[in-house]
Amino acid sequence: MPLLQYIRLIDIMARMGLRADATRFFLGYVWWVLEPLLWVGVLYVVFVTIMGTREPDFLMFLATGKLMFVWFSKSVVQASNSIVSGKGLVGKINVPKTLFPMAVVQEGIYRQAAVFVMLSIILLSNGYSMTATWWYLVPLMIVNYVVIVACAFLAACLVCLARDFAQLISLGMLFLLFTSGIFWDVRTLDPEKMKMVLDGNPMAFLLDAYRQIMMHNTSPDMFHLLTIGAGFGALLSVMVLFMRHRSQYLALRALTA
Amino acid sequence: MSEHKPIVLELNEVSLSYHAGGKAFDHGRHHVLQDVSMKLYEKETLGIIGRNGVGKTTLLRVMAGILAPTKGRVRMESGKSASLLTLGLGFKPDLSGRDNALLAAMLQGSTQKQAISFLNDIKAFSELGDSFNEPVKKYSAGMRSRLAFTTALMTHVDVLLIDEILSVGDAHFRGKALAAMQGRITGDQTVVFVSHMADQVEKMCDRVIWLENGKIVAEGDAKEVTSAYTESVALASKPAIEHQAE
Numbered sequence: 081m082p083l084l085q086y087i088r089l090i091d092i093m094a095r096m097g098l099r100a101d102a103t104r105f106f107l108g109y110v111w112w113v114l115e116p117l118l119w120v121g122v123l124y125v126v127f128v129t130i131m132g133t134r135e136p137d138f139l140m141f142l143a144t145g146k147l148m149f150v151w152f153s154k155s156v157v158q159a160s161n162s163i164v165s166g167k168g169l170v171g172k173i174n175v176p177k178t179l180f181p182m183a184v185v186q187e188g189i190y191r192q193a194a195v196f197v198m199l200s201i202i203l204l205s206n207g208y209s210m211t212a213t214w215w216y217l218v219p220l221m222i223v224n225y226v227v228i229v230a231c232a233f234l235a236a237c238l239v240c241l242a243r244d245f246a247q248l249i250s251l252g253m254l255f256l257l258f259t260s261g262i263f264w265d266v267r268t269l270d271p272e273k274m275k276m277v278l279d280g281n282p283m284a285f286l287l288d289a290y291r292q293i294m295m296h297n298t299s300p301d302m303f304h305l306l307t308i309g310a311g312f313g314a315l316l317s318v319m320v321l322f323m324r325h326r327s328q329y330l331a332l333r334a335l336t337a
Numbered sequence: 338m339s340e341h342k343p344i345v346l347e348l349n350e351v352s353l354s355y356h357a358g359g360k361a362f363d364h365g366r367h368h369v370l371q372d373v374s375m376k377l378y379e380k381e382t383l384g385i386i387g388r389n390g391v392g393k394t395t396l397l398r399v400m401a402g403i404l405a406p407t408k409g410r411v412r413m414e415s416g417k418s419a420s421l422l423t424l425g426l427g428f429k430p431d432l433s434g435r436d437n438a439l440l441a442a443m444l445q446g447s448t449q450k451q452a453i454s455f456l457n458d459i460k461a462f463s464e465l466g467d468s469f470n471e472p473v474k475k476y477s478a479g480m481r482s483r484l485a486f487t488t489a490l491m492t493h494v495d496v497l498l499i500d501e502i503l504s505v506g507d508a509h510f511r512g513k514a515l516a517a518m519q520g521r522i523t524g525d526q527t528v529v530f531v532s533h534m535a536d537q538v539e540k541m542c543d544r545v546i547w548l549e550n551g552k553i554v555a556e557g558d559a560k561e562v563t564s565a566y567t568e569s570v571a572l573a574s575k576p577a578i579e580h581q582a583e
Contacts, residue, residue: 081446089443096440100431103472168429172421173444174402328405335404336355336367 081176089179094186112194116147120202137295140206144294145262145287147199152228152283153253155188159232160239160249167334177323177330181236185229203294213297220289220300223309227282230312233319240333260284282308342378345417345496345527346400350374351409353395353551369395370406371551377496382528384542384559386535386566392551393531397421397498400529419496420445422489430474434465437473438488445494455491462517463487464510479507486514496527535570539563 102108123142127133162180238245260283266274278285289300353370369392377383387393398404399411401421429437438459442452460469463483522528522541532538538545545562547555555562
């Protein structure tokens, strides 16, 4: 399949998916804005009203972490089932199998764009300001995207090989939700533990980098960021090669298992 | 007659098996195709006949390159494309008929422009009217098969692989579909036509392959093979009928 056709198809499949999603709900596209707002509302009730956090920054801290984490978790979880649930098409046409997770990831980009705008508005209306440091968001988001695509491909293949992986993936997301410093600050850990978490969990590093840029006007550790990008870039290349060479095998698994 | 024509697609001792898991067959290994060798000649209409579950659809999928054989070789003349038309729908139920048709056409290699230009024809031929813009999940089974058939009809490929496609829909649409299909078949199109209905196969095909349990039982003239198949099916169901009569 020519590259241009491939890219067009991803975009069209993503837009169609979004439109279908919107028509399923009474509130349609309003959910794009409503969902992040509700998340912030939930965090407010739990952490400010019930637990009585005094720090004024804490709600913004939670919102930034949670809303950027959702980009990763939603994309990967939805992509994990994409080849298997596309088996109607898989059994009809010999299409590149990467098309299915890519379309889901693309859907996630459109959705996350709305979430990101909402998050920025929330931050700016709470006294934070947009500075030149925000340009660091560009490489950060590119690396975040590479991480998402690599994990989406891996998850989609694993679920193809054995449906059991779908269970493990959702459990893994819950694990990441609690270990990536979304509800607690990595920077309050003692230095040794902090290094361990940031080095061991790329998601913790990425979320911390978003907060450093958007809340504290501090640039992230670029070397660390590029290392993550290179590592997941390598994983992505391996996945692309595997999915190309074992396209028929994945089809067989999707159709029969 | 076929021997003089160039070969488009050749299968050489093709076997396909997979682990079904659990305790099925030989240690969980399920043999779908066993040592199938066949040739497909240019511009012919080849029929594949056999009962349900003998591997007909899998054979088509191997021909279309969707599945790879576990053993053996599939050789397609270079530069040729094959596409599978089936009613086992590749539809996304939340999308409209229009979106589904567009997607199907693009996945089979049409550009977006070409695909959009097909849409009016698809809408007209399928007689879906305003439902064309409704989500496919709201369609009746007949409407779905009309959409599937029409979308398939509009795509242009070198080898058309047709899987049980003419067995659904109401009488009026079936007649129209059959006529359209025959128009394609009598033209320059190379076609592989799969069915468990002997009369359809006999009517439409030059040459027929009879598949039983993943193996080729007979191959040759359409009339001879289909009548042998019909006899065997009648024979197999006879004891059951006699039993019922008692």
